[in-house]
Amino acid sequence: MAVEKYSIGGTVQETEAFEAFADIPQNRVLLAEKLTADSPVKPAIVYGLTNAEQVFEHFKPKVEMDFETEEGSTKKETLHFSNLGDFGVKGITAQSSFLGDLNLKKEQYQKIIKQLKTNKLLKQVLGNPETKEALITSLNALIKELGANK
Secondary structure (H helix, E strand, O other), X not given: OOOOOOOOOOOOOOOXXXXXXXXXXXXXXXXXXXXXXXXXXXXXXXXXXXXXXXXXXXXXXXXXXXXXXXXXXXXXXXXXXXXXXXXXXXXXHHHOHHHHHHHHXXXXXXXXXXXXXXXXXXXXXXXXXXXXXXXXXXXXXXXXXXXXXX
């Protein structure tokens, strides 16, 4: 049994078993991801790809998405990825007309909510049943007029 010497102020760190894996150097990137929807018939090693842009250019990743509409039907869209930014909310929304429309609706609803919370006159109108009904009637008339002008 070996006697270990410790000094005041030191911390003991026990070694862990199976430390055969070395850390990836700071100037290296490891990318391990399935970049295509279909598995290859015969996997191949691709040499010479030195950055993420070259990987995206070589594999041209894309995905077929099925979005469910408010009516319950599905809408298919294909999303393409040409850089890492395309995986974010803005990148995906910019590619999809369906998600773009949903985002526009969300922004409009947020504006309406803000008005409902901050507009004192609107609060008073909605607080009185008679003025609320008059507002609803005028909004429905406006909707019909806009629909007729399409």
